Amino acid sequence: MSRRVVAMAGQSMARARSLTEFQEAFPDEAGCAAFLFERRWQGGFVCPRCGGERVAALKSRAHTYECLDCGRQTSITAGSVMHRSKLPLTVWFWAAHLMSTHSNGMSARQLADQLGLTYKTAWLLTQKLRRSMVDPDREPLEGVVEVDQAEIPFRAGDTFFDPGNSGKIRPDGSGKVRTDGQIQTSETGQPLYVDVPGTTG
Numbered sequence: 001m002s003r004r005v006v007a008m009a010g011q012s013m014a015r016a017r018s019l020t021e022f023q024e025a026f027p028d029e030a031g032c033a034a035f036l037f038e039r040r041w042q043g044g045f046v047c048p049r050c051g052g053e054r055v056a057a058l059k060s061r062a063h064t065y066e067c068l069d070c071g072r073q074t075s076i077t078a079g080s081v082m083h084r085s086k087l088p089l090t091v092w093f094w095a096a097h098l099m100s101t102h103s104n105g106m107s108a109r110q111l112a113d114q115l116g117l118t119y120k121t122a123w124l125l126t127q128k129l130r131r132s133m134v135d136p137d138r139e140p141l142e143g144v145v146e147v148d149q150a151e152i153p154f155r156a157g158d159t160f161f162d163p164g165n166s167g168k169i170r171p172d173g174s175g176k177v178r179t180d181g182q183i184q185t186s187e188t189g190q191p192l193y194v195d196v197p198g199t200t201g
Contacts, residue, residue, distance in 0.1 A: 019114065022097045023090075032089035033063050036076040047072050063089075081132040087125070091115060095125050100133075141184040141195055151176040 026032050037045075045055040045065060052069030064075045077083040082092045094115055099106045112122035153176050184193040 026093045081128045147182045
């Protein structure tokens with residue numbers, strides 16, 4: 001895929017509104033891999049060890065390149081939430097799009113239905129994507145902070161996880177998981193930052 005096509009795909013990624021439009025921009029593994037390659041090495045491959053620019057794509061390892069000067073192997077997903085995942089890049093791309101464009105959020109059940117995944121796979125995927133969206137340089141909440149608690153229901157087929165002390169399970173296998181959330185607001189009551197600590201469920 002040429003850089004021009006990659007650039008066009010990047011523009012489509014930014015402006016795509018529906019999942020169908022996004023899937024047209026990133027229809028297969030090759031398109032996703034080309035986009036990641038261009039994002040990692042915008043001026044062409046540069047070895048992170050020796051700075052060499054001569055490279056060969058490995059046929060034995062997907063999305064991995066070997067520097068012809070020092071032999072260092074580098075994956076285009078290294079350092080990202082996608083690294084060493086068995087899921088196709090398309091699933092990661094499409095899931096990230098859905099989770100970042102739905103203003104009301106995207107549950108694991110919704111993601112599973114949208115992408116044809118098992119609930120367990122969708123749940124793990126949403127957890128990893130949510131963690132990757134957290135700003136590592138974020139500051140603790142301060143000023144006016146509102147705190148609330150909610151119980152989230154889950155279905156009998158979702159109980160591959162153990163809710164522990166944060167959940168209540170009925171005899172039929174269904175139940176609820178308790179979670180807390182905090183939000184920092186401005187002087188006028190407008191939300192500024194939200195913090196939802198991770199729960200077992």
